Amino acid sequence: MKWLELHIDTTHAGLEAVETMLSSLGIDGVVIDDETEFQEFLENNHQYWDYVDEELEKRMEGKSRVTFYLEADEAGFAKLGEVRIALAQLKHSRTDCGTLLMTLENLEDADWENNWKQYYRPMEIGERLLVVPQWETADPKGRIPLILDPGLTFGTGSHATTRLCLTALEQRIHGGERVLDLGCGSGILSIAALRLGAAHAFACDIDDKCLDVAYENAALNGIGPDTYTVRVGDILTNRALQAEIDGGYDVVLANIVADVIIALAPAVRGLLAPGGVFLCSGIIDDRAEEVAGKLRAAGLKLLESRESEGWFAYTCC
Structure with missing residues (x-):
């Protein structure tokens, strides 16, 4: 052996x-x-x-x-x-x-x-998406293909937290939305939003490797900087980044971890457009109730809760 x-x-x-x-x-x-x-x-x-x-x-x-x-x-x-x-x-x-x-x-x-x-294969997610690793080919069979090379960043679609977010996301994108992706990793969520019909997406991450990887993944999907902006920085502390992000987003995404979601919660309302939603995931089951409580304390209403393999995702407004 x-x-x-x-x-x-x-x-x-x-x-x-x-x-x-x-x-x-x-x-x-x-x-x-x-x-x-x-x-x-x-x-x-x-x-x-x-x-x-x-x-x-x-x-x-x-x-x-x-x-x-x-x-x-x-x-x-x-x-x-x-x-x-x-x-x-x-x-x-x-x-x-x-x-x-x-x-x-x-x-x-x-x-x-x-x-x-070889262990990343084309993956159907939700009703409309098909995540396809760059090195694979697949017949989309009516689904929207999302081509991805994860590189050295988090976000391939195989992890339960990413699947939960993508499933919630496709139900919230109908065409023309502005999307904010916090902790974008490979860019999978914001690029998926654009493939589903969003008008523009702004993505950021504290890891500088994500800048190149997200733009490269966007290019694989025919998406350019006219509709996709990626920045490096911490939204919690970087004033210049906060000013550039501004607000008025129809969908705000955060597939990160419980502690960061809790820290972000008080700022979420200021990022949302009227009627906008906050989709957050990366929440391990033993912290799900704690995070839900902090989101409510920040004035957010929990619309939906999803769970898979011991991970939770929330849709809030």
Whole structure:
């Protein structure tokens, strides 16, 4: 049996978050290498040591790494794709986890680049959309094709949170809408809105990689900068970005995480046009009631609630 040995580089503060993320995907057998714990061990047990192995100390310097193993088969590569997406979401939700660089051994990088792609297939979502990876071809059969290359950003359509948003979105786009996509990732939601008939979409993300990826995905779908604007920045703190975004949107999208949605909630009404809706997702089930309460406290009315695979999405006005 062949195995993949995978490493995720993080920080001491990020170790628990990475372990929790992997556990949520059914990966519990992990190995932790951490300089902080190593130094604490030495300090607390120095009476038992005649010397400290300098080579080992050097290897541990600056290290906070989680190692895990997957079988090198179809299921293993599919799980690896899930980890890749979850890591991208973790980068959005935490700023104290370091690079979150994932590397693997026992497989050439070029092989990984080819292998993970085979587990993204054309996907029917809702009543009108067909998400098609750039490297695939598909007969849309009357659906609207949404061509996507996720690159290194979050948003392929395969994650439950994205599917929930797309399903809600297609019911709210009838033609001519202005759309705001907060935390756009690959641009999948705002590009889908334009493919469904929205007139213009403004998208932003704190990750600068998303700028190129979102514009490239838009181009794959025949969408140009005349109808699609992408910016990098934090809407919660960046005054220039806030001024450029302004308001008057028929649909505001936020497929992020619970804490960011809670922080955004008080500003949502100022972003919406009369009759506009706020579609938010990325809410894990054990925080669903908390987020719903914060949205109501911010003066928003919950119109619809959707749930899939332990994730929730809300439609508010």
